[in-house]
Amino acid sequence: MMREKWIGGVLLLLVGIFTDVQGAFIGINIGTDVSDLPSETDTVALLKAHQITHVRLYNADAHMLKALSNSGIEVMVGITNEEVLSVGESSSAAAAWINKNVAAYLPSTNITAIAVGSEVITSIPHAAPVLVDAMNYLHKALVASNLNFQVKVSTPQSMDIIPKPFPPSTATFNYSWGPTIYRILQFIKNTNSYYMLNAYPYYGYTSGDGIFPLDYALFRPLPSVKQIVDPNTVFHYNSMFDAMVDATYYSIEDFNFSGISVVVTETGWPWFGGSKEPDANTGNAQTYTNNLIRRVLNDSGPPSQPKLPISTYIYELFNEDKRPGPVSEKNWGVMYTNGSAVYPLSLSDSSQITGNSSGVFCTAKANADPDKLQDGINWACGQGGANCTPIQRGQRCYLPDTIVNHASYAYNDYYQKMKSAGGTCDFDDTATISAVDPSYGACKFSGSSNSSKFTGLTPASVAPSTAVGGWSSNLQVSNLQYLIPAAFLALLLL
Numbered sequence: 001m002m003r004e005k006w007i008g009g010v011l012l013l014l015v016g017i018f019t020d021v022q023g024a025f026i027g028i029n030i031g032t033d034v035s036d037l038p039s040e041t042d043t044v045a046l047l048k049a050h051q052i053t054h055v056r057l058y059n060a061d062a063h064m065l066k067a068l069s070n071s072g073i074e075v076m077v078g079i080t081n082e083e084v085l086s087v088g089e090s091s092s093a094a095a096a097w098i099n100k101n102v103a104a105y106l107p108s109t110n111i112t113a114i115a116v117g118s119e120v121i122t123s124i125p126h127a128a129p130v131l132v133d134a135m136n137y138l139h140k141a142l143v144a145s146n147l148n149f150q151v152k153v154s155t156p157q158s159m160d161i162i163p164k165p166f167p168p169s170t171a172t173f174n175y176s177w178g179p180t181i182y183r184i185l186q187f188i189k190n191t192n193s194y195y196m197l198n199a200y201p202y203y204g205y206t207s208g209d210g211i212f213p214l215d216y217a218l219f220r221p222l223p224s225v226k227q228i229v230d231p232n233t234v235f236h237y238n239s240m241f242d243a244m245v246d247a248t249y250y251s252i253e254d255f256n257f258s259g260i261s262v263v264v265t266e267t268g269w270p271w272f273g274g275s276k277e278p279d280a281n282t283g284n285a286q287t288y289t290n291n292l293i294r295r296v297l298n299d300s301g302p303p304s305q306p307k308l309p310i311s312t313y314i315y316e317l318f319n320e321d322k323r324p325g326p327v328s329e330k331n332w333g334v335m336y337t338n339g340s341a342v343y344p345l346s347l348s349d350s351s352q353i354t355g356n357s358s359g360v361f362c363t364a365k366a367n368a369d370p371d372k373l374q375d376g377i378n379w380a381c382g383q384g385g386a387n388c389t390p391i392q393r394g395q396r397c398y399l400p401d402t403i404v405n406h407a408s409y410a411y412n413d414y415y416q417k418m419k420s421a422g423g424t425c426d427f428d429d430t431a432t433i434s435a436v437d438p439s440y441g442a443c444k445f446s447g448s449s450n451s452s453k454f455t456g457l458t459p460a461s462v463a464p465s466t467a468v469g470g471w472s473s474n475l476q477v478s479n480l481q482y483l484i485p486a487a488f489l490a491l492l493l494l
Contacts (some may be wrong), residue, residue, distance in 0.1 A: 023299035026292075027054030027076075028334075029266055033322035040067035040110040056265060056313050058118065060101035068143025076113040076265075076313075077101060079134070081124050084117045087137060095144070096139030097482035103145045114138060115196060115265065116155040121177055130154060132183040139191055154188060154263045156196040159204070159244055162251050166302070167230040168237070171247035172254040185257045197248050198266040198315075201288070206279055216240050218269075218284060219291030225296055227492040235303035239295065241267065246302035261308055267292065268315035271342055273328035274295040280328040283367040289314065289334060343367075344404075344438075359432050362415035362425035362448055364407035369430065373407040376427035386413040390443065397443035407431075408438055409445060416446035 044067040056076040057064060068075055079097070081088060087094045102111050116135050135153050140150040155494050161181065165171050173181045188195055205217035215222055219239045222228065228237045237243040243262075246480035248262050269288035271279025292312065301308035319342070334342055343366040364373055381388035389398035391406045411431045415423055425431045439448045 001404075008234075016074065023295050024297050024311045025054055025384035027056060027074075027311070027313040028057045029058075029313050030320065031058060031316050031320045031323075033127050034318045035321055037318075040064045044068055044073075050405050054313070054365070056115065058115075060097075062101075065101070065105045065109050065111075068110070072110055074110050074112045076109055076115055078115045079117060079138075081117045081120060081127065082347050084120055084124070084127045084128060086129070087116075088134035091137045091140065094134065095141040098138060098141035098145065098147075102142070102151060103147060106147060114151060114153045116153060119158045119160075119198060119203045120155060121180060122158055122160045128180050129178065131180060132187055134185050135184070139187070145201060148191070152193040153191065154196045155184060155194045156198050158198045159200070159247075162247055164249035165244060166205075167232060168235075168246040168250050169230050169232040169304075171250045173250055173251045174406075177439065178255075182255055183250060185255055188193065188260055189257055194261045194263050195248065195252065196265040197245065197262050198246040199241060199264050200250075200267060200315075201244065202269045202279070204240050204244065206277075207490045212240060214279070214284075219295055220287065222458040230303075233304070236304065241292065241295065242302045242473045246304050249302065249305050259338050262310065264310060264312040266315040267332075270328035270331045271333075272331040274326055274478055277326060280331065281367070282343045285334075286366055286392055289343075361436070361438055361445060362408075362412045362431050363434050363438055364404045364411060364427075365430055365432050366404060368404070368407075370403050372430045373403045375408045376430050377403070377407050380407075380410040380414040384410075384414040385417065388413070409443070412438070413446045 007144075010112070024175070040061075053072070054074045054076075055442045056078070058078040059080050065075070083097070083438070087097055102114070105111060116138065117124075117127070117131065120131050135155060139148060139153050142151050143155070159165060160173050161174050161177055163174050184197070187193070201217040204491045205212060205214060213222065213226060214220075214238075216228055217240045219241065221238070228243070230237065235246075237246070245262055247262065251258055252258075252262075269285040270277070270280035271282045271285035294310045296310055299309045300306055301310060314334065316332050317335055319331050319336070320332050323329045336342060344363070364376070365380070375386070380386040387409050388406075389395060391409050392398060397405070397409050407427075407430070411425065411427055415425050417423070419425075424435050437448050438446065439445045
């Protein structure tokens, strides 16, 4: 899948990085085919406020790179596919590109990698013959500027260049592209860089004609009778993500290379699709992203390379509503530009949680029926005795004005008051227990230790609300905009 985007200003409010001291990190891709993007200055202010430390830009926008100055954020800049040909045909063009887009910003802007094109071999095959030339010219320009130890050069490729990724042990690159792939691997080895992989279990599942179960694509446990096992190595694969990464390692080995690490430069799951894309929904997207975060942060590699953690960039920050193609193409983002989350994200299984990780909270399910949520709010705020004043218009927990946010506050207030007397967190199966403190900004949920110093952001504007049953909720967007737990933002962050 071709991922060419212009990276200018972006209001990055979210999942940047959660990194272990020496382990894997999770970063975020930022595309800008988005309506109503904020300024670059506002973007970087948000990044710094939330301690986001890794981002991938799809080009080298001057305004964004300047705004990132002195932020400490690690930046992967991109050479667009349109630029590959000119850079690959001229060493002077490559040197000029480095001088203009890298050297001019270092060291104040922390550029650490250059992604040369996006899936060039499969998306613009006519440029493949000069792809490695472009990489070599860029690296030589970095050497000339004494920046080659600071900035690595590589090129993201899709899983499409591995025709048969399962079983992983027999996977190999498409030999029709063998010479180009060999040169890429030789370049990576010689320059101590890494292989950039775009891995999408969503496509592996939806194009697989039912060969693999959905749970396998979503990192969910499989029953013993359905375990996915490589018959040659007897390695058990608990997720399609791991199998894709391992298929890449075996393909690299098949070309007689070793010691090359894989970084996943894109992965994600669309949260909304057309009538023929039923698997693109918020429930699957939330499950995939949460489980991906937990998987990456456990700092282990795939079965064949257990000691090589899999640093990963999530695709993507915002829904790119201007992108062409099917409905799902526009709905990969985890955030809306107003700062609210498309679906709740949780790091409850991560030791890096900094909020009230020892407590439990009762929150609304992201994909619950809006009518049931409204019934739950009415009951909790009425017969249940919850204090729902904070979610009224103008009060500290009113924004974001979504039914999921309001239900979460009401449910949790009831639960914290009544759990010792037998109160449950169910509300007609619209609620769930979470270890993530959902407090944000001035809105503190009952049961919060208030230990986190995070001072979350509230959207600058929201759609008009509709009062139902006496309690305000925005039913028009209730199935779209969801509260992002402060613990998540405080965590995504190192």
